[in-house]
Amino acid sequence: MKLRAANGKLQVTDGDTGTTLAAPPSRDAGSRNFANLRSAMRSWIAHLLTIAVIVVIWQLVAWLRLKDLEEGTLAYRQQQSYLPYPHRVFLAFFENFDSFFGAGVVTFWNAFLGFLIGGVVGYALALLMSRAQWVARSFYIYIIGSQMIPVIALAPILYGIIREETLLKVTVAAYLTFFPVTVNVLKGLQSVEPRALDLMQSYAASNWETYRKVRIPVSLPFLFNALKIAATGSLIGAIVSELMGGNKGIGVLIISLQYNSYGGSDKLWALVIEAALVGVIFFGLVSLAERLLVPWQPEFRRTQRTG
Amino acid sequence: MRYGKTGVLALADVSLDVAPGEFISLIGPSGCGKTTLLRLIGDLMQPTAGNIRVQGKSAGDARRNRDYGLVPQAPTLYDWRTVVKNVELPLEIMNVPAHERQSRATDLLGMVGLREFATHFPWQLSGGMQQRVSIARALSFKPSILLMDEPFGALDEMTRERLNGELLNIWREIKTTIVFVTHSIPEAVFLSTHVVVMSPRPGKIEHIISVDLPYPRDVETREEPRYFELISQVREHLREMHQ
Numbered sequence A: 001m002k003l004r005a006a007n008g009k010l011q012v013t014d015g016d017t018g019t020t021l022a023a024p025p026s027r028d029a030g031s032r033n034f035a036n037l038r039s040a041m042r043s044w045i046a047h048l049l050t051i052a053v054i055v056v057i058w059q060l061v062a063w064l065r066l067k068d069l070e071e072g073t074l075a076y077r078q079q080q081s082y083l084p085y086p087h088r089v090f091l092a093f094f095e096n097f098d099s100f101f102g103a104g105v106v107t108f109w110n111a112f113l114g115f116l117i118g119g120v121v122g123y124a125l126a127l128l129m130s131r132a133q134w135v136a137r138s139f140y141i142y143i144i145g146s147q148m149i150p151v152i153a154l155a156p157i158l159y160g161i162i163r164e165e166t167l168l169k170v171t172v173a174a175y176l177t178f179f180p181v182t183v184n185v186l187k188g189l190q191s192v193e194p195r196a197l198d199l200m201q202s203y204a205a206s207n208w209e210t211y212r213k214v215r216i217p218v219s220l221p222f223l224f225n226a227l228k229i230a231a232t233g234s235l236i237g238a239i240v241s242e243l244m245g246g247n248k249g250i251g252v253l254i255i256s257l258q259y260n261s262y263g264g265s266d267k268l269w270a271l272v273i274e275a276a277l278v279g280v281i282f283f284g285l286v287s288l289a290e291r292l293l294v295p296w297q298p299e300f301r302r303t304q305r306t307g
Numbered sequence B: 001m002r003y004g005k006t007g008v009l010a011l012a013d014v015s016l017d018v019a020p021g022e023f024i025s026l027i028g029p030s031g032c033g034k035t036t037l038l039r040l041i042g043d044l045m046q047p048t049a050g051n052i053r054v055q056g057k058s059a060g061d062a063r064r065n066r067d068y069g070l071v072p073q074a075p076t077l078y079d080w081r082t083v084v085k086n087v088e089l090p091l092e093i094m095n096v097p098a099h100e101r102q103s104r105a106t107d108l109l110g111m112v113g114l115r116e117f118a119t120h121f122p123w124q125l126s127g128g129m130q131q132r133v134s135i136a137r138a139l140s141f142k143p144s145i146l147l148m149d150e151p152f153g154a155l156d157e158m159t160r161e162r163l164n165g166e167l168l169n170i171w172r173e174i175k176t177t178i179v180f181v182t183h184s185i186p187e188a189v190f191l192s193t194h195v196v197v198m199s200p201r202p203g204k205i206e207h208i209i210s211v212d213l214p215y216p217r218d219v220e221t222r223e224e225p226r227y228f229e230l231i232s233q234v235r236e237h238l239r240e241m242h243q
Helices: A029-068 A072-082 A086-095 A096-129 A134-147 A149-161 A165-189 A192-200 A208-245 A250-259 A265-293 B034-040 B059-064 B084-092 B098-111 B127-139 B155-175 B185-191 B220-221 B224-241
Strands: A002-006 A011-012 A019-023 B021-028 B066-069 B147-148 B178-180 B194-198 B204-210
Touching: A029 A086, A029 A192, A029 B034, A072 A265, A086 A096, A086 A265, A096 A134, A096 A165, A096 A208, A096 A250, A096 A265, A134 A165, A134 A265, A149 A165, A149 A208, A165 B034, A192 A208, A208 A250, A208 A265, A208 B084, B021 B034, B021 B059, B021 B084, B021 B185, B034 B147, B066 B084, B066 B127, B066 B185, B084 B098, B084 B127, B127 B155, B178 B185, B185 B224, B194 B224, B204 B224, B220 B224
Parallel strands: B021 B178, B021 B194, B066 B147, B147 B178
Antiparallel strands: A002 A011, A011 A019, B194 B204
16 A cells, blocks of 8 residues: 655555555546646746747837937838847738748758758668677767868858759758767667666567667657757758758848848848747657657656556 | 676586476575576576586577576566557567467466556556566566566565565466575565575575475465574574674
């Protein structure tokens, strides 16, 4: 028999069978739903407040900057201030919705394709490195070294070689993805409890079976951790590649607006915010995939232990 | 037998014969090599000298022949598999057809009293229940020898005594040989046909005590004078080593 605190209340359960012998009247489903609703509402209010605070500060700073610029027409001063009022950014986004949205989709798909390729390559490399010590020892230093090169320096060089915008973007996105995947997955593949390996040995399981049944499942939470880092990384890689030239994508629009003095900083800001939103959506999709594919992790557990 | 890179003498002059169907407990202070001996028998470790024969085979051949069912200290269940799928895991590796896997796993879960928890996940079970799943999993492929390494060490006394009783019932039902590592004297006496008392550094077998308590043993066994005599006898042997 065990005393247990559940939801902050004491509960008496049989230590072994886990049947509840005595418990305080639990809150009914209605009140639990209400609590969930309240917590959801709280988080929405927090979001709205954050946005409101940002907008207010933005508005204030934009106003101060505009006040300091005294010469020229309003349009000219707005251009010179580089910090347009938030509502102008908002308007710029909707006035150019078709081209901005299209650019966002292109950038996302290119980044995503590179992300997938980088993920597969990174995972394969980790498998190889976990299988053979000499591979790990000889490759690790180069893999780390490869990540010390700034993308902004690498992208123009690669552009000079590849000369094809989509291929360049995909390559750079993949390049930025494989590293966190390799490092994390390698750690995951090696994080199996020795006892679990003893058990596999007692079944006379082959190496491949040990990977399939134990090492690979254990590595999946590590993989998703890496993919979350890579989601933003691959997107930045794609946008930086677009700055090198090309016809489509968020980076292409950003660079053309910067060269075109009458482009308007409101459009630039709208694109920067769009890039951030695409990043958040990408991250969200990876988190959703994790929830569906690796649901056994402690943070996703709904049901409580029975005893 | 020496083990390890540093060459620490873990076990010396250990000689132990186990007859089929016996229930052998290895008991001794920590560091006496009882777990090492279990791992050597199970071919999870190789002796530097000496040899282990299991039904005429080497320990390695016995392991490859799937003669050993291992029950480690912690349940070591896989969180991504349900209870029944955990029990089926060894059978998957041994290419047992799906329907047979399922029926065997269900039978074993019935045997350890967890049939209605088949579709639960390990983390939804208590420690005692998890350890019963671990036992069911070890029995799934009908090994001829069960190697148990302090399987009930982390459980509370009540749960432990109940699982002791259940383990004896299972053992009598499937007539397997059990080698059981423990540091609990009452547990060793209650379960075993023979208690092997070991001394540390280097690990040696000091005494082998035959437990003449009749089976079936149950709650009443724990009240019998002979039970207490045997406990005292084991305790005295253990105490002698510290003098």
